[in-house]
Amino acid sequence: MSTFLGMPGVPVRGPAADTAVGHLTGDRPFPxxxxxxxxxxxxxxxxxxxxxxxxxxxxxxxxxxxxxxxLRDAGSAIKADTMARLPELLEQLEANxxxxxxxxxxxxxxxxxxRIVTDLVRATGADEVVKxxxxxxxxxxxxxxxxxxxVTAHETDLAELIVxxxxxxxxxxxxxxxxxxxxEIREIFALEMPGVDPSLTDEPAVLAAAARTHLRxxxxxxxxxxxxxxxxxxxxxxLTVVESEGNGRMCLTLPETLITVMGIExxxxxxxxxxxxxxxxxxxxxxxxMNPYTSTWTGVTPGDGPQEFHLVLLDNGRTRALADDLGRxxxxxxxxxxxxxxxxxxxxxxxxxxxxxxxxxxxxxxxPLLTGLTGGDDPNDSLPYASTLCGACYDVCPVxxxxxxxxxxxxAEHTEAHADRHRLPTAEAAAMKAVAWSMADPARFAxxxxxxxxxxxxxxxxxxxxxxxxxxxxxxxxxxAPRPSAESFRDWWARTRGxxx
Amino acid sequence: xxxxxFITCLGDxxxxxxxxxxxxxxxxxxxxxxxxxxxxxxxxxxxxxxxQHDAAGLVRHHVEVFERVLADGCExxxxxxxSCVGSVRHQHAALARREGDEALAVRxxxxxxxxxxxxxxxxxxxxxxxxxxxxxHRVTYHPTCHSLRLLGVGDRPxxxxxxxRGIDLVELPAADSCCGFGxxxxxxxxxxxxxxxxxxxxxxxxxxxxxxxAGDASCLMHIGGGLSRLRTGVRPVHLAEILASTT
Numbered sequence: 001m002s003t004f005l006g007m008p009g010v011p012v013r014g015p016a017a018d019t020a021v022g023h024l025t026g027d028r029p030f031p032x033x034x035x036x037x038x039x040x041x042x043x044x045x046x047x048x049x050x051x052x053x054x055x056x057x058x059x060x061x062x063x064x065x066x067x068x069x070x071l072r073d074a075g076s077a078i079k080a081d082t083m084a085r086l087p088e089l090l091e092q093l094e095a096n097x098x099x100x101x102x103x104x105x106x107x108x109x110x111x112x113x114x115r116i117v118t119d120l121v122r123a124t125g126a127d128e129v130v131k132x133x134x135x136x137x138x139x140x141x142x143x144x145x146x147x148x149x150x151v152t153a154h155e156t157d158l159a160e161l162i163v164x165x166x167x168x169x170x171x172x173x174x175x176x177x178x179x180x181x182x183x184e185i186r187e188i189f190a191l192e193m194p195g196v197d198p199s200l201t202d203e204p205a206v207l208a209a210a211a212r213t214h215l216r217x218x219x220x221x222x223x224x225x226x227x228x229x230x231x232x233x234x235x236x237x238x239l240t241v242v243e244s245e246g247n248g249r250m251c252l253t254l255p256e257t258l259i260t261v262m263g264i265e266x267x268x269x270x271x272x273x274x275x276x277x278x279x280x281x282x283x284x285x286x287x288x289x290m291n292p293y294t295s296t297w298t299g300v301t302p303g304d305g306p307q308e309f310h311l312v313l314l315d316n317g318r319t320r321a322l323a324d325d326l327g328r329x330x331x332x333x334x335x336x337x338x339x340x341x342x343x344x345x346x347x348x349x350x351x352x353x354x355x356x357x358x359x360x361x362x363x364x365x366x367x368p369l370l371t372g373l374t375g376g377d378d379p380n381d382s383l384p385y386a387s388t389l390c391g392a393c394y395d396v397c398p399v400x401x402x403x404x405x406x407x408x409x410x411x412a413e414h415t416e417a418h419a420d421r422h423r424l425p426t427a428e429a430a431a432m433k434a435v436a437w438s439m440a441d442p443a444r445f446a447x448x449x450x451x452x453x454x455x456x457x458x459x460x461x462x463x464x465x466x467x468x469x470x471x472x473x474x475x476x477x478x479x480x481a482p483r484p485s486a487e488s489f490r491d492w493w494a495r496t497r498g499x500x501x
Numbered sequence: 502x503x504x505x506x507f508i509t510c511l512g513d514x515x516x517x518x519x520x521x522x523x524x525x526x527x528x529x530x531x532x533x534x535x536x537x538x539x540x541x542x543x544x545x546x547x548x549x550x551x552x553q554h555d556a557a558g559l560v561r562h563h564v565e566v567f568e569r570v571l572a573d574g575c576e577x578x579x580x581x582x583x584s585c586v587g588s589v590r591h592q593h594a595a596l597a598r599r600e601g602d603e604a605l606a607v608r609x610x611x612x613x614x615x616x617x618x619x620x621x622x623x624x625x626x627x628x629x630x631x632x633x634x635x636x637x638h639r640v641t642y643h644p645t646c647h648s649l650r651l652l653g654v655g656d657r658p659x660x661x662x663x664x665x666r667g668i669d670l671v672e673l674p675a676a677d678s679c680c681g682f683g684x685x686x687x688x689x690x691x692x693x694x695x696x697x698x699x700x701x702x703x704x705x706x707x708x709x710x711x712x713x714x715a716g717d718a719s720c721l722m723h724i725g726g727g728l729s730r731l732r733t734g735v736r737p738v739h740l741a742e743i744l745a746s747t748t
Contacts, residue, residue, distance in 0.1 A: 031690050031692065034690065034692060035692050038692050344678055344681070348693055385686065385690065386690060387686065388681060388683025388686045389684075389686075390646035390679035390683070391647070391649075392650065395650055405595075408548060408549055408551075408592075412548075412553040414551055428550070429552070432552045433552075433555055435547075436547055436558060436559060439542045439544075439559055439562075440541070440558050440562055441541075442539040442541060449513060449514045471688040474688040474694075475687060475688050475691065478695040478727060479727045479729075480726045480729040481726065482726065488513050488517055489508050489512060489521070489536075490508070490513055492517055492521065493536045493538070497536070
């Protein structure tokens with residue numbers, strides 16, 4: 001079955017500083033940033049423990065559902081339909097939010113979204129906001145933008161709070177402090193949490209109680225809350241946040257003003273569609289049958305909850321991704337992070353190596369789709385290569401995003417963008433062309449094979465006699481080199497069997 | 502059955518013993534093997550490194566060579582590599598379509614439909630799990646990612662191995678975790694690749710096996726390269742070589 005994708009487009013290339021800013025690009029390419037993480041043995045222990053635990057939980061609860069594969073198909077189909085009708089669904093969402101007393105704002109990029117939110121907060125006269133855990137506001141760097149105008153943002157998700165108090169960056173979509181062990185968390189709380197008992201232990205219950213005491217005071221005095229949204233239902237204008245702690249619900253119900261920043265791809269057509277995702281998301285993300293708190297709200301309800309509601313619809317590169325007919329499926333992502341937890345690369349490097357708010361396999365495709373591949377030395381150009389294409393991510397994705405296929409496609413877009421921008425090919429491109437040339441013809445290939453066989457004399461006990469140039473020395477640093485055989489298979493066949501077909 | 506051998510470029514130049522073993526197993530079972538000498542490479546390295554235009558020429562060549570032998574009485578194409586068969590099955594037609602060549606895509610699909618990884622051919626097409634092999638060694642099996650997830654070979658290699666006389670087959674811990682090879686990933690991201698390899702080697706050593714086997718010479722080259730650098734004494738041996746062994 002093929003689905004008509006509605007808005008055909010061509011991949012958009014080139015630098016995108018004008019359309020996507022915020023926390024989407026690190027300061028170094030992936031291989032360099034990964035080196036630091038790999039050297040941190042505590043980090044690798046924390047990650048291996050956390051990812052293997054959550055991996056096992058997910059696997060167990062997914063096998064309980066007899067129609068899991070049908071649910072994945074449904075999730076994938078609903079998202080494909082949504083992307084094909086995105087403009088009309090967003091307008092429907094807007095009309096319904098407005099009809100129920102909310103205000104809708106459209107933000108083309110991070111700068112515009114930050115300006116809208118900071119203006120709204122300043123108009124209330126508040127000098128602090130409470131925040132529900134949100135990837136979109138992390139992506140646009142909202143906390144920093146608020147700080148710049150004198151507004152303090154309090155993260156209220158426990159893990160986000162750990163990251164904020166530790167002056168750190170999140171390293172996982174769902175578990176932003178996954179790289180921290182409990183001893184480190186105790187240390188951060190003791191040093192940074194206002195009013196904390198400095199003799200607290202690293203018992204999880206003690207740490208949670210300390211955070212609770214701290215956060216209660218913040219909840220009770222905050223007048224403005226900022227949230228993201230897991231889903232926005234177009235048919236009624238209802239927003240949804242899915243969480244585990246109940247701190248999100250505190251933010252969504254206590255303050256007078258609620259500002260929600262939602263990526264435009266988070267819209268779903270109807271409540272029936274929402275039902276599919278509310279089954280897929282918790283099992284894929286936390287490995288729970290159902291998440292403890294699902295909050296939904298529609299506009300403003302007099303006398304109940306926030307009396308002022310603003311929805312900021314964020315593009316920030318999403319329409320760029322939408323224009324890429326294969327890459328647009330990355331917008332299907334519901335931020336469950338199952339792909340991070342099964343990724344053998346993420347498990348070793350952690351999230352900071354990716355440089356973006358979105359790490360792991362989904363980040364390796366989504367980030368360059370949002371910011372564009374430059375074909376130059378932008379750190380995000382290295383992300384499509386940060387995978388062995390092992391396919392574990394595709395197996396667990398609840399909306400069946402074919403991440404390996406998109407990675408391969410982005411690699412092609414990257415090399416082509418490079419060729420467009422540079423007169424001279426890279427050494428790699430020249431080598432690839434030379435190999436392809438020799439492989440395009442059997443006689444040339446046989447000669448190349450015999451030439452390669454001579455290289456066997458240059459290898460002794462697995463090590464080359466002369467040091468190999470980069471990047472080939474990347475192999476011999478940790479593995480012995482294979483010795484080409486003195487006689488290739490085809491020469492053996494010709495010698496022993498004569499010419500074949 | 503008349504079967505065409507797709508030797509793979511790596512198998513041809515670096516690991517001819519794997520090809521010879523594949524021929525030996527099939528001939529012992531009474532099948533005829535032909536080797537189309539014009540074959541070169543499936544183009545996977547080019548595709549996966551971002552050089553689709555260069556790969557497209559190799560795909561065209563591969564399709565031409567193997568559709569000719571399939572028209573000429575061969576009923577199947579076999580390769581001792583899950584990864585290269587994965588490329589034929591899941592990349593060739595898509596690549597041809599992206600290059601705007603629908604006719605080539607259709608031809609590629611026809612070749613792919615009759616191309617099998619060795620354990621698939623033996624178990625599914627030829628209906629055999631006991632190939633009459635004997636291999637008196639302690640062996641652990643690494644299910645390579647492309648065999649496991651791209652092709653879905655499941656337990657076919659293990660069923661073949663369990664039927665081998667004298668083998669002491671021991672389970673590999675965290676078997677489905679990638680070894681870190683990933684083609685050019687192993688040099689572009691050499692440090693991360695090495696970290697993954699280190700964990701894979703720990704798992705292999707924990708089994709106290711003499712031999713680590715797999716259905717892909719490329720992953721074995723990676724795991725074996727690490728095991729050899731550490732002078733562990735554990736040998737990488739391709740699945741085909743174990744199945745060909747009779748002593």
